[in-house]
Amino acid sequence: MNNNKWIGLAALALAMALPFSQPVVATEFADTLDTPALHSDLAAQGPLTGMASAGERLVVVGQRGHILYSDDAGRRWQQAEVPVSSDLVAVHFPSARQGWAVGHDGVVLHSSDAGASWSRQLDGRQVGPRMREYYQALAAAEPQNEAIATLVTEAQRMTEEGADKPFLDVWFRNEQVGYVVGAFNLIFRTDDGGRSWTPWMDRTENPNALNLYGLRAVGDDLFIVGEQGLVLKLDAASGRFKAVVTPYNGSYFGVIGKPGVTLVYGLRGNLYRSPDSGASWNRVDVGLPVSITAATVDPAGRIILLSQAGHVLVSTDDGASFVARPQVQLAPVSAALATRGSLVLAGPRGVRTLPIE
Structure with a gap:
């Protein structure tokens, strides 16, 4: 509407x-x-x-x-x-x-x-x-x-x-x-x-005109993610965003990563990891039943995921696994940035900071 x-x-x-x-x-x-x-x-x-x-x-x-x-x-x-x-x-x-x-x-x-x-x-x-x-x-x-x-x-x-x-x-x-x-x-x-x-x-290789939710570069690769499992990757030679096949057909909300590893995340806690610029993907089980809505990489190189309910998940192995950060009070998160010593979060209730070790 x-x-x-x-x-x-x-x-x-x-x-x-x-x-x-x-x-x-x-x-x-x-x-x-x-x-x-x-x-x-x-x-x-x-x-x-x-x-x-x-x-x-x-x-x-x-x-x-x-x-x-x-x-x-x-x-x-x-x-x-x-x-x-x-x-x-x-x-x-x-x-x-x-x-x-x-x-x-x-x-x-x-x-x-x-x-x-x-x-x-x-x-x-x-x-x-x-x-x-x-x-x-x-x-x-x-x-x-x-x-x-x-x-x-x-x-x-x-x-x-x-x-x-x-x-x-x-x-x-x-x-x-x-x-x-x-x-x-x-x-x-x-x-x-x-x-x-x-x-x-x-x-774009998107014949059904699906919604495009997220757009980010990982290293030299530029990805777009969207609904119904849509993942597109820019092919510099042709100047086109070509479809990338992943094992999931639900919505992806964003892309995060570091040179050598790409993560796409979205609905109902689904997270997929590629070590080869999108040629292959493996599911990473983060143990969440709710959507992953934000992600960031901190100055130490740790990948951090945030959920729709406010869960904070941290990876120290380039996204191969994640550990939930203990929290007393949860609040929805729409966007996040890691600074030195703190995690700045934005959501329906405004901005707040959390200390990160």
């Missing part, structure tokens, strides 16, 4: 709750794409979904366009200036100052000052028209290509439906080259730091 419909339902509920003798005053609808994020003293305690490091700074993103940054390993947070109030999902910094954030309404934001302020580079109003223009040009050059013709139709549908398709992850190789991925096989690439974006839906 898109944000506009949520707002409509909330307004209806409010009207029904008011006494019938009291008139209801209509207020003008404010599109989240045209409404800057409001500053709130409670922003660090609200729902937050993505986290990244910008040099020594930490940056988190979440609902209503909230972006916060911390220069003291998560103890104190300041709120950034953000031009939209759309829900944000993910953030990535390829360098200390240049970063990108993505979220609902097809939003792509850029920061050049380590996350203190942001500008909009792309949104859902532009996604459909840009797809249509790009694939119409390809269709004119290849009139017999049925796959391109299908993408023209899809682009037209997205244009008519408007800005309701989310981007769910973002990753940049450097300050110029990056990708954003999202619902229904949405994927765009930039080669100029986000000044222009090119659709790449024709470059």
